[in-house]
Amino acid sequence: MSDTPKARAMRACGCPGKPGIDVHCHxxxxxxxxxxxxxxxxxxxxxxxxxxxxxxxIDGGLYRTVSDxxxxxxxxxxxxxxxxxxxxxxxxxxxxxxxxLPAKDGAHLCRFLNDExxxxxxxxxxxxxxxxxxxxxxxxxAIAELERLMRTGAFAGVELGSNINGAPVxxxxxxxxxxxxxxxxxxxxxxxxxxxxTERLIGPKPLLQALAYPTDVGLAAASVLTSNLIVRRPRxxxxxxxxxxxxxxxxPRLEQAxxxxxxxxxxxxxxxxxxxxxxxxxxxxxxxxTLAHLVHQFGHTQLMLGxxxxxxxxxxxxxARLAQSCADADVRAHLVHRNAERFLGIASxxxx
Numbered sequence: 001m002s003d004t005p006k007a008r009a010m011r012a013c014g015c016p017g018k019p020g021i022d023v024h025c026h027x028x029x030x031x032x033x034x035x036x037x038x039x040x041x042x043x044x045x046x047x048x049x050x051x052x053x054x055x056x057x058i059d060g061g062l063y064r065t066v067s068d069x070x071x072x073x074x075x076x077x078x079x080x081x082x083x084x085x086x087x088x089x090x091x092x093x094x095x096x097x098x099x100x101l102p103a104k105d106g107a108h109l110c111r112f113l114n115d116e117x118x119x120x121x122x123x124x125x126x127x128x129x130x131x132x133x134x135x136x137x138x139x140x141x142a143i144a145e146l147e148r149l150m151r152t153g154a155f156a157g158v159e160l161g162s163n164i165n166g167a168p169v170x171x172x173x174x175x176x177x178x179x180x181x182x183x184x185x186x187x188x189x190x191x192x193x194x195x196x197x198t199e200r201l202i203g204p205k206p207l208l209q210a211l212a213y214p215t216d217v218g219l220a221a222a223s224v225l226t227s228n229l230i231v232r233r234p235r236x237x238x239x240x241x242x243x244x245x246x247x248x249x250x251x252p253r254l255e256q257a258x259x260x261x262x263x264x265x266x267x268x269x270x271x272x273x274x275x276x277x278x279x280x281x282x283x284x285x286x287x288x289x290t291l292a293h294l295v296h297q298f299g300h301t302q303l304m305l306g307x308x309x310x311x312x313x314x315x316x317x318x319x320a321r322l323a324q325s326c327a328d329a330d331v332r333a334h335l336v337h338r339n340a341e342r343f344l345g346i347a348s349x350x351x352x
Contacts, residue, residue, distance in 0.1 A: 017333060019086030020319045021340035023131075023189060024241055024282045024306030026093045028056060028070035029116045036108055042100050043109075056093075063095060069310035071116070073123045079309070080127065084319040086337070088309070089344060090117050091131040091159035094193045099137045099165050106135035110145055114155075121154040129344060130155035131189050136164045136177065143180045150184045156344040157186035157237070161193030162220035169238075170223030178233050187343050188238040192216045192245070209313055218246030222254065225275045226268060237343050239280035241306065243290065248297045251276055273297075280343050282306025283335060284315055288325040300331045304340040 032044050039045075047055040049065050056063045069075045070093075080088060092113045098106045110133040117130040132149045134142040149155040158181075160169060167173065169190055181188055192209075195216030201207045221240045224230055230238070240247070254272040258264045268275075277299050284306040285291055294303055305322065308314035315321060319336055326332035341347040 017329070018337050019084050020305045020322075020336045021087045021089070021344070021346075022080075022083075022085050022307050022309060022318065023089045023239065023304045023340050023343065024191075024284055025088045025090065025309040026070070026311065027090045027113070027117055027120065028066045028093045028096070029113065030054070030068070030071045033108070033112045036105055040101055040105050042098060043105070044096060044098075056095075058095070064093070066093075067310060071120075073120050073128070076310070077124060077127060083307075083317060085305075085307075087127055087129060087340075087346070089129050089131050089156060089189070089340070090120055091189060091191070092117070092133045094159070094161055094191045097133050097159070097161050097193060098135070099161060099193075101135075101137070103135055103138035103141055106137055107141045107145065109133075110135050114145070114149060118152060118154045125154075129346060131157055131159045131187065134158050134160075134177075136160065136174070139174065139177050142177055146177070146180060146184060146186055150186055155186075156346065157181065157188055159189045159191055162190055162195065162216040163193065166196075168223035169220045170225075170227035170229050172227065175229070175232075178229060178236055178238075182233045182236045185235075185345060186237075187345065188236070189241065190217065190220055190238065191241045206313070214242045214245035217242050217244060218250055221245065221247040221276075221279065222250055224279065225254065225272045226264075228267075228269050228275075230275055230278045231269050234278070237280065237345075239282065239304065239343055241282055241284065243283065243285040243294050243303075244276075244279070244281040244298070247276065247281075248294055251297060277302060280304060280339065283318070283322065284308055286315065288321075291325055295331065295335075300334050301339055303335050304343060305336055 031046050035043050045057045047057050049055045052068045053065050055065050098109050114132040121128045121130050132155050134145045136142050192213035195212040198212050217240050221244050258272055280302050282304055305318050307318045322332055322335050
């Protein structure tokens with residue numbers, strides 16, 4: 001192996017083989033555009049913070065303080081080399097999806113975010129690919145933006161929230177969007193967003209990410225199974241963040257219920273476990289035993305490296321963790337890059 005900085009980083013972290021593809025990492029722009037008119041409730045803005053950081057403000061309150069790694073491509077590339085990550089799939093910080101905004105405002109914000117992501121991809125086209133934003137509060141506008149994104153060559157697909165103003169991703173009213181996504185070959189990455197049940201959390205705000213996010217993602221993934229979405233759209237590539245959340249634990253109960261309860265047997269055309277192995281999931285679970293359980297439940301061909309970069313609550317050495325937790329080189333290669341190549345449709349892309 002050559003003695004380049006990247007090679008030295010690979011040796012230091014014990015990361016053999018091809019660099020990873022990170023399907024779960026986020027972008028926040030350095031600034032936000034003006035609203036179309038009077039800013040509606042939920043419109044984001046930026047405020048100064050300490051060195052290399054800015055405050056994301058929503059409705060006059062602090063939503064999150066973010067670092068310049070959210071928008072600085074050069075710094076991201078440095079971190080990627082250290083992590084032995086070859087490609088990042090760039091998606092917006094989920095709160096910026098803005099489904100609660102009026103449709104035209106939402107489309108305006110999504111277009112701005114997508115233009116920012118496209119510019120980052122253009123700065124390093126072999127290292128970045130986009131997972132953009134679409135205004136799902138208006139399906140026609142969402143499909144139009146999806147079609148535009150897929151024509152650019154900079155995007156593999158889009159990020160969706162785990163619910164669209166309360167409707168899970170398997171809701172029938174969203175089906176036209178998934179029909180279009182399948183026809184366009186667009187990958188769908190589902191991330192937790194404004195989860196249900198937050199009133200039952202006892203403690204500070206970070207519990208939202210620790211506990212409520214995986215719950216909402218699990219219910220979103222279950223809605224895809226119980227609605228037969230992946231049966232009706234067999235070529236749809238759809239992935240779920242945070243290891244699919246609670247789905248792996250819910251799946252045995254759903255499988256048994258499908259056998260016991262006639263209404264479920266009648267409405268679910270394919271058994272839940274079989275359907276679950278047609279979906280994709282990231283590896284962001286922070287635990288080797290949990291990751292092994294996901295491999296057992298969903299199959300090693302359906303899991304992809306994910307980090308939640310560049311936020312503090314993330315996996316800092318993703319490829320090294322997989323090297324540590326997966327003794328089988330073939331399984332490890334699938335998790336590190338092969339499955340993501342298939343999900344993102346970039347199998348022919350050369351990586352550094």
